[in-house]
Amino acid sequence: MATNQPPTPPTGPSVTASDTIPGLLVVRLPVHGDNRGWFKENWQRAKMTGLGLPDFGPVQNNISFNAAVGTTRGIHAEPWDKYVSVATGRIFGAWVDLRAGASFGQVFTIELDPSTAVFVPRGVGNAFQTLEPDTAYTYLVNDHWSAEAVEKYAFVNLADETVAIDWPIPLEQAELSEKDRKHPRLAGATAVAPLKTLVLGAAGQLGTALRRRFSSRDDVDFATRAELDLTDATAMSGHDWSAYSTVINAGAYTRVDEAETGAGRVAAWAANSTGVAALARICTENSLTLVHLSSDYVFDGTSADAYPEDAPLAPLGVYGQSKAAGDLAVATVPRHYLVRTSWVIGDGNNFVRTMLSLAERGIEPTVVNDQYGRLAFTETIADGIAHLLDTEAAYGTYNLSNGGEATSWADIAVEVFVCAGRDRSAVTGVGTAEYFAGKQAAPRPLNSLLDLGRIRATGFTPGDQFEALRAYLVGAPDGLC
Structure with a gap:
């Protein structure tokens, strides 16, 4: 998909819930395009909360730029809520519920382009793989990053056989960090306790x-x-x-x-x-x-x-x-x-x-x-x-x-x-x-x-x-x- 064209018609945003991970929400965003490019409201508090998203109070905005196709990151569950989207390019997103409870280990996947965002509840593991070069992955969080917060992360291996994520680009051909390769399998993952x-x-x-x-x-x-x-x-x-x-x-x-x-x-x-x-x-x-x-x-x-x-x-x-x-x-x-x-x-x-x-x-x-x-x-x-x-x-x-x-x-x-x-x-x-x-x-x-x-x-x-x-x-x- 060419990123200088409107990916979706300019209709109102909509929200659907994941059928596997409680609290995970998919947001369809109107993207308005013309000869100059496109524009979207990536996060609009009044509209989003009116559609059922939590008023989660983001305090930090992070951007991950990924030059190559197949760059793969995760699976990390962090001690805060996240709102993830794409500014340019396209990704395959994967989420694994690492919260203690009945839904532990449940998986949800979807492709994201600039017209789609996902609300990720605290304790749900987040991962993505780039499908286009020069992909900018952006996310809002409702707590500030700190070294102490990292100690509260939970992880699961991208290649875990139990969660069995069907990565578009096989992991042996993908770009991964050594840390991500060494994450534990689901059976050894630490469940995230509820607040x-x-x-x-x-x-x-x-x-x-x-x-x-x-x-x-x-x-x-x-x-x-x-x-x-x-x-x-x-x-x-x-x-x-x-x-x-x-x-x-x-x-x-x-x-x-x-x-x-x-x-x-x-x-x-x-x-x-x-x-x-x-x-x-x-x-x-x-x-x-x-x-x-x-x-x-x-x-x-x-x-x-x-x-x-x-x-x-x-x-x-x-x-x-x-x-x-x-x-x-x-x-x-x-x-x-x-x-x-x-x-x-x-x-x-x-x-x-x-x-x-x-x-x-x-x-x-x-x-x-x-x-x-x-x-x-x-x-x-x-x-x-x-x-x-x-x-x-x-x-x-x-x-x-x-x-x-x-x-x-x-x-x-x-x-x-x-x-x-x-x-x-x-x-x-x-x-x-x-x-x-x-x-x-x-x-x-x-x-x-x-x-x-x-x-x-x-x-x-x-x-x-x-x-x-x-x-x-x-x-x-x-x-x-």
């Missing part, structure tokens, strides 16, 4: 639930605050993020009343905003998906209706203000799930366990009855997070609590007391203003009810809060309800 998920704050209520939720998976790592502190800028910047695709931040400063003190204010802003902003930058720079937990306290609670995800932020106290600032930082990450929840109940100290202790000790508490919302059990939150990630739901903000009608803290307390065998009358309801009169306490939103329509639209249906509460109490040491 992992890192859970921060793994010792808290939600972190504990996430440990249980992902206990069967070896691609999830957990870090407590002692192991990786979000507020320690040196530790965060020095951490090796290259092994991860996703970070779940389950850590936060949640001592609402103490956040109103001098020391508490500093700690709340450090953990909930400054540290989160640093994490957001890290996730953006490393193309990571960030899952971050938000709170009903970012609202003032004056709405008569359930709060949708896009309701205006209007926090009342320091805790809510620091969480709102963190939310704004998270929203800058291209791949983010901001999971807003309320009235969290899990392992450790929480309202339900406090009420259960009072019931068992014969105490008759006074509980506020004009703050409304829904409980959010950590198991439900963990399941919802896993659902968003597994289904690759659209990025953005999602409200997530258990379902059911709005209820008050006093109603929750009554249910706990009944399950403990106490009479309903043991709990006395009181208004927030009266309950906190004369006390040093942070302001609370009276309405914490979150609209769950968006997460339900993804196919996730949170269980009823009272059913979850009774199940939670069944699991209590005394086996209540």
